[in-house]
Amino acid sequence: MTDCAVPLRTGPLGRQLQASAVNTALSTPTTTPAGQAPTHCDVLVVGGGVNGVGIARDLAGRGQRVLLCERDDLASHTSGSSTKLIHGGLRYLEYYEFAMVRKSLIERERLLRGAPHIMSPLRFVMPHNPSMRPTWMIRAGLFLYDHLARREVLPGSTAIDLRGSPIGAPLKKSFTKGFVYSDGWVDDARLVVLNAVDAVQRGATVLTRCACVDARREAGTWRVTLRHEDGRTQELSARALVNAAGPWAAQFLADHAHVPQHKALRLVKGSHIVVRKMFDHDHAYLFQNPDKRIIFAIPFLGDFTLIGTTDVEHRDIGTPAHIDDSEINYLCEQASRYFERPVKPADVVWSYAGVRPLLEDGKGNAAAVTRDYFLDLDTRQAPLLTVWGGKLTAFRKLAEEVVDLLAPAIGLKQPAWTENAFLPGGDLNAWIGAAERPDTDFERFVLALVARYPKLAPPLLRRLARGYGARVNLVLGSAEQNADLGAEVAPGLFEAELKYLHQHEWARCADDVLWRRSKLGLFLTAAQREAVAAWCTAHWGLMGTPAPANGEAAAWS
Numbered sequence: 001m002t003d004c005a006v007p008l009r010t011g012p013l014g015r016q017l018q019a020s021a022v023n024t025a026l027s028t029p030t031t032t033p034a035g036q037a038p039t040h041c042d043v044l045v046v047g048g049g050v051n052g053v054g055i056a057r058d059l060a061g062r063g064q065r066v067l068l069c070e071r072d073d074l075a076s077h078t079s080g081s082s083t084k085l086i087h088g089g090l091r092y093l094e095y096y097e098f099a100m101v102r103k104s105l106i107e108r109e110r111l112l113r114g115a116p117h118i119m120s121p122l123r124f125v126m127p128h129n130p131s132m133r134p135t136w137m138i139r140a141g142l143f144l145y146d147h148l149a150r151r152e153v154l155p156g157s158t159a160i161d162l163r164g165s166p167i168g169a170p171l172k173k174s175f176t177k178g179f180v181y182s183d184g185w186v187d188d189a190r191l192v193v194l195n196a197v198d199a200v201q202r203g204a205t206v207l208t209r210c211a212c213v214d215a216r217r218e219a220g221t222w223r224v225t226l227r228h229e230d231g232r233t234q235e236l237s238a239r240a241l242v243n244a245a246g247p248w249a250a251q252f253l254a255d256h257a258h259v260p261q262h263k264a265l266r267l268v269k270g271s272h273i274v275v276r277k278m279f280d281h282d283h284a285y286l287f288q289n290p291d292k293r294i295i296f297a298i299p300f301l302g303d304f305t306l307i308g309t310t311d312v313e314h315r316d317i318g319t320p321a322h323i324d325d326s327e328i329n330y331l332c333e334q335a336s337r338y339f340e341r342p343v344k345p346a347d348v349v350w351s352y353a354g355v356r357p358l359l360e361d362g363k364g365n366a367a368a369v370t371r372d373y374f375l376d377l378d379t380r381q382a383p384l385l386t387v388w389g390g391k392l393t394a395f396r397k398l399a400e401e402v403v404d405l406l407a408p409a410i411g412l413k414q415p416a417w418t419e420n421a422f423l424p425g426g427d428l429n430a431w432i433g434a435a436e437r438p439d440t441d442f443e444r445f446v447l448a449l450v451a452r453y454p455k456l457a458p459p460l461l462r463r464l465a466r467g468y469g470a471r472v473n474l475v476l477g478s479a480e481q482n483a484d485l486g487a488e489v490a491p492g493l494f495e496a497e498l499k500y501l502h503q504h505e506w507a508r509c510a511d512d513v514l515w516r517r518s519k520l521g522l523f524l525t526a527a528q529r530e531a532v533a534a535w536c537t538a539h540w541g542l543m544g545t546p547a548p549a550n551g552e553a554a555a556w557s
């Protein structure tokens, strides 16, 4: 196993930051060749969404032999289909979820420090008029939001005059005032992959396209059957099992683990649309709808605006989640109540849908169901821990609580360690020296990268900086110019990056690369996406059967 005793250093913000995970392991491939998976582990984690990989990372960092299996691609379900906000959730204050909001608010700046490449602060504008929640209520909510947890980086909330301001410019002229507050944006799919990379660097094994099809308790241990995508099965024993199957958590218990269920999940689909950019500034909008729901309109990847989300009951977990026409119409209508230029269904260039695994709390209204999580530990025989619910924002804390809860049952003594640790690529020290502020640190990093690779295009370097942070050297190596990166398979996508993604990030087919490891799919035509698919098949074979696409590109390209 990898040595995880990494040194501590202190940043100017007075925080102790753990040096990047095991730098010596940077160039070691992370993916496990077929047939080399272990036949015994301490803990088997089922599910490669944000919760599963977060738990695997935490456990591995505490010296456990961990195996994680994900039956599709990492982040190919809920965790790659979110609104991508690292937030407390202002609206949850209306449901008196103070503890949950506080927990998430604390996580915001932690993640920002540990992963300044994939996460960034984001200011939200809430246009206001008298038909909405009263001003005093919004002011009170924002005051609480500002003060429930300590902030060092994110600015507090303020009122704003929208008249004559660039922030008000894209809105209907009837919106003259509003409020501005802070939260964060994260690349959700990369958050998942980076946790998996860190887990592996700390000794875990991560198997993708590998389902846990059977798990039985026998003589104080779990006897497990895994099935790989080629149909091959593999037997395994594990001392403990963590069920992090997200929306499939209940189904996994009933169908595969043969354990009677005590809890129920409320499955609520949420969909998003992506349109060409509706505005030219870097703030996002929170729009209040007449049905008391809210939607966000968020600047997305420079050229686009992301609009979402919906709350639709999803009764059959066996049916893949897809956006409905009624959801597209709803999102367009609500956004058009605010934007001067209406949003039309024909404007949609991409859309995606995911299913929230919410704890059933008997609330009628799907938007009101708690976003908090519950951890269920069953130690009657070999330990089984099931994760019910959760939020992307709280994944690290959730993982820590899972491991703390499991620790006595598996004789684990090592303390929690992730609070001040970097995610892979997040430690920019080697490029820019000591960390100052995560947002400005990232810009300094981009400048350093452009200076180091003067012959490579700055937009390419910025994209790679966002995706890979300090690990960018694994993609670029000693390249000086484009030709050193191999063939340009599609505009801005070179063979060097594809090879890196295959070797270190479990990419097995074009969808993994274009829609999860990156969002390059949005910038390419259908023919260019085909070229990437052809390259992947030619170089990686047909092993990469596409994971169920959680997105749908419109015919525009």
Ligand SMILES: Cc1cc2nc3c(=O)[nH]c(=O)nc-3n(C[C@H](O)[C@H](O)[C@H](O)COP(=O)(O)OP(=O)(O)OC[C@H]3O[C@@H](n4cnc5c(N)ncnc54)[C@H](O)[C@@H]3O)c2cc1C
Pocket (backbone or CB within 6 Å): 046, 047, 048, 049, 050, 051, 052, 069, 070, 071, 072, 073, 074, 075, 076, 077, 078, 079, 080, 081, 082, 083, 084, 085, 086, 087, 210, 211, 212, 213, 244, 245, 246, 247, 248, 252, 256, 268, 269, 270, 271, 309, 353, 354, 355, 356, 357, 389, 390, 391, 392, 393, 394
């Ligand atoms: C529309 C929407 C917007 C959201 N926006 C936000 C947001 O902005 N901020 C925020 O904090 N949270 C947000 N959330 C919530 C957040 O995305 C989820 O709480 C989180 O991603 C759940 O992660 P998970 O790991 O539990 O589930 P998943 O990501 O679904 O992972 C579970 C995995 O288990 C795998 N699996 C299932 N059965 C098996 C098996 N038998 N063997 C192997 N693998 C198996 C599945 O393939 C799946 O990949 C949003 C959710 C939705 C739906």
